[in-house]
Amino acid sequence: MKVIERLTIFPLYKKRFAPLASVLLLIPLLSGCGSSKSSSTVSIPTPAAAPTVSAAGPSTTEANTSKPNPATPTADPDPVALQLQSLTLEEKIGQMLLVGINGTTLDAGAKRMITEDKVGGIILYSNNIDNLQGMVKLVNAMKKSNAANPAPLFMSVDQEGGKVSRMPAEYATIPSNAKVGLRNDANAARTMGTLLAREVRSAGFNMNFAPVLDINSNPKNPVIGDRSFGNSADTVVKLGIAEMKGIESESVVPVVKHFPGHGATSVDSHLELPVVNKTRDQLAGLEWLPFQAAIKENADAVMVAHILFPNLDPDRPASLSRTIIGDLLREEMGYKGVVITDDLTMGAIMKHFDLGQAALDSVNAGSDILLVAHEYDNEKRVREAILQNVKNGKLKESRIDESVYRILALKHKYGLTDNPVPVPDLTVLNKDVKAWRSTIAK
Structure with missing residues (x-):
């Protein structure tokens, strides 16, 4: 950090x-x-x-x-x-939750998560966004609901470019990482990062789940594919770090993903738990290289994937594994920033683990932020599991303090506020996107 x-x-x-x-x-x-x-x-x-x-x-x-x-x-x-020191235990645990909401307006469940559970962040998906005006209205409404809480919200979104683009039709589209990867130009990738960040920041977001640092090493991968810059570690390192720095330069928090590498999977973790049987040496020689480069460049936040690596931890996927998060990422690689899980309501977790216990395991492993992207009841289960385990002494409050310190430090670093934003005029931004896009097509 x-x-x-x-x-x-x-x-x-x-x-x-x-x-x-x-x-x-x-x-x-x-x-x-x-x-x-x-x-x-x-x-x-x-x-x-x-x-x-x-x-x-x-x-x-x-x-x-x-x-x-x-x-x-x-x-x-x-x-x-x-x-x-000024936060209650309940407020601390709230900071560790980043949640999704239903629909395109601030419904009762979303409002309770913000005002009562005091969650630390929100993620919006395409089903939360109809158009520019409605999106900005929703973002501002959530920030307003958070006004009495102890820290501003992480307002986050997956805006990668290509098929993973959440911004509404009023925004000029940004091509996939794979298309940018064909140019193999770090300056182009950095510009991509600045444009992605300008897009999300214009609508009031302050965190973007990008860049993708996965290496597309399995042609049959159903979930990464053209979301990766390519099948070469050198290319992904060069372009991924450039994109990360571009996002940072616009005062948006970049979240690199999906540690320790999703490129070799043959199963979509949204649906089922992928298993990657690579050895430690094989992973160190390919998948880990972009993440190690990001750590060297002071990455602010890393998303950990729901993938089982039996040669590292035969019992728990990366997102729940102390071996992978605590020992490998934090100790061996020296990462000091914020660790965020992939969505705990994905099939990889919900089909194989109790959600509350999975959340507890992830915190014990070293995660700071638990992403619970779907359903208010799921957020309540996760929150209650963490709260009760602290109260009964099975989880030390000092462990919560470690994570919340990192979270608050990141919010301070980026100067986050809950100030509303106006509906933006996209004329200049769209012109810049189109001009850059024309250079990628050549």
């Missing part, structure tokens, strides 16, 4: 967190509460070393409770840690 500049981030939340700003002005200097953040990363403890959250940020050691020495330099208060 990139550096979170405290002095520039905190003013972005001044309006929402006026009481918190007052706390910062009044809080006494603390000594021995942990060192200040480094100049290169935000250090987030792994589940094996749960933090004690203080005003100076997560620390693996207890704070020194002796009286401060005025002459001793102290760490600046960490606004993210202070915000985390």
